[in-house]
Amino acid sequence: MSKDTVQDGQVVTMEYTLRVDGEVLDSSDGVGPLQFLAGYDNIVPGLEREMIGMKIGESKDVVVSPADGYGEFDNEAFMEVPRSEFPEDMELEEGIELNVTDEDGKSQYARVEGITAETVNLDFNHPLAGAELHFSVKVTALRDPTEEELDHGHVHEEGHHH
Numbered sequence: 658m659s660k661d662t663v664q665d666g667q668v669v670t671m672e673y674t675l676r677v678d679g680e681v682l683d684s685s686d687g688v689g690p691l692q693f694l695a696g697y698d699n700i701v702p703g704l705e706r707e708m709i710g711m712k713i714g715e716s717k718d719v720v721v722s723p724a725d726g727y728g729e730f731d732n733e734a735f736m737e738v739p740r741s742e743f744p745e746d747m748e749l750e751e752g753i754e755l756n757v758t759d760e761d762g763k764s765q766y767a768r769v770e771g772i773t774a775e776t777v778n779l780d781f782n783h784p785l786a787g788a789e790l791h792f793s794v795k796v797t798a799l800r801d802p803t804e805e806e807l808d809h810g811h812v813h814e815e816g817h818h819h
């Protein structure tokens with residue numbers, strides 16, 4: 658049975674804006690509200706915790722510390738990779754973002770931090786690591802998940818099955 662407050666196992670529809678250092682980084686304005694299944698690590702933990710118990714129509718400003726957001730910036734999360742390991746025709750530039758596949762075949766986000774004649778220095782920190790996240794959220798709807806959504810642990814929006 659659908660509940661009238663946000664709780665684990667409910668599909669929450671929300672409007673949101675994310676600001677970091679006063680700058681809007683992400684927003685549902687224009688693209689429409691976001692749906693997520695609460696309780697399944699679909700949004701950053703610090704935001705989800707504050708949203709539990711919110712009612713339909715309720716708005717809230719939530720400040721999330723790095724530890725409860727995308728993690729602290731990790732000075733160890735860098736790796737020097739020989740240039741020879743990159744395809745010869747690949748344009749390498751400081752600041753570009755790559756998906757690096759490790760030995761186990763797992764794809765990982767990385768940003769090119771620096772380049773020398775011999776090596777490429779990769780930064781594996783999340784782009785928002787170390788950032789204090791300022792969310793403004795409004796709950797616009799709540800519903801029960803389908804069995805399949807519960808099974809997968811995420812929402813199936815139209816045309817976005819995975």
Ligand code: ZN
Nearest residue numbers: 809811818819
């Ligand atoms: Zn799925």
